Amino acid sequence: EVQLVETGGGLIQPGGSLRLSCAAPEFSVSSSYMNWVRQAPGKGLEWVSVIYSGGSTYYADSVKGRFTISRDNSKNTLYLQMNSLRAEDTAVYYCARVLYCSRTRCYLYYMDVWGKGTTVTVSS
Amino acid sequence: SYVLTQPPSVSVAPGQTARITCGGNNIGSKSVHWYQQKPGQAPVLVVYGDSDRPSGIPERFSGSNSGNMATLTISRVEAGDEADYYCQVWDSSSDHYVFGTGTKVTVL
Numbered sequence: 001e002v003q004l005v006e007t008g009g010g011l012i013q014p015g016g017s018l019r020l021s022c023a024a025p026e027f028s029v030s031s032s033y034m035n036w037v038r039q040a041p042g043k044g045l046e047w048v049s050v051i052y053s054g055g056s057t058y059y060a061d062s063v064k065g066r067f068t069i070s071r072d073n074s075k076n077t078l079y080l081q082m083n084s085l086r087a088e089d090t091a092v093y094y095c096a097r098v099l100y101c102s103r104t105r106c107y108l109y110y111m112d113v114w115g116k117g118t119t120v121t122v123s124s
Numbered sequence: 125s126y127v128l129t130q131p132p133s134v135s136v137a138p139g140q141t142a143r144i145t146c147g148g149n150n151i152g153s154k155s156v157h158w159y160q161q162k163p164g165q166a167p168v169l170v171v172y173g174d175s176d177r178p179s180g181i182p183e184r185f186s187g188s189n190s191g192n193m194a195t196l197t198i199s200r201v202e203a204g205d206e207a208d209y210y211c212q213v214w215d216s217s218s219d220h221y222v223f224g225t226g227t228k229v230t231v232l
Contacts, residue, residue, distance in 0.1 A: 035221060037167075037221075037223075044208075044210065044223060044224075044225055044226040045159070045161075045167065045210050045212075045223040045226070046223065047220065047221040047222065047223060050219070050221065058218075058219045058220060060220065061125075094166055094167070096167075098221075099172075102172065102173055102176060105173065107155065107214075108155045108157070108172060108173050108214075109155070109213075109214030109221065110155070110157035110169060110172040110173070110212065111157070111159070111167075111169060111212070112169050112172070112178065114166040114167055114168070115166065116165075116166050117166055
């Protein structure tokens, strides 16, 4: 079973910074499309950011300019650098692999593998 | 930005059929994916590309998509199907991923 393992969550004060990591032992992060998705307590899923295999990155408006998605090909690890954290960033953060194609067609963009999540709490 | 609307809750008796809708402007022109999330767990993909199932997902889970509405249908509902369900699409105009508001399925 393909796995993803997130680490780096914790309690941080408003205005602080935190870097989340997502390790993928069984496939190449650099060859994949990878998402970060978060879920605030008692709320629904919210897409945060994507990095494509070619290196292009996109962000939700709520985090643009504060968060940076990146990857380290040598460590096969995905990152999310979070700066200027706010109380509303409090959530469980999941990394997920995005598949563009199935066996029969493309332009799908769905998430087939998810990590168990890491919790970020922004509070003074 | 593109918006997906789901009913907050659906209740169904065991053995019956649950239908969860996902409304969006011309959603029929997009590929819709569905995720199941149980309390304290990560989401799990149950339907992708409107109606395909990943390996290991029972045939009881099926999907359809047309016009302004996509639907996830759970046939012969079991107690273990009780969970939150989210639809998701990729918005090509913004290159953003969009989740629906989520539906809590309760098995009576």
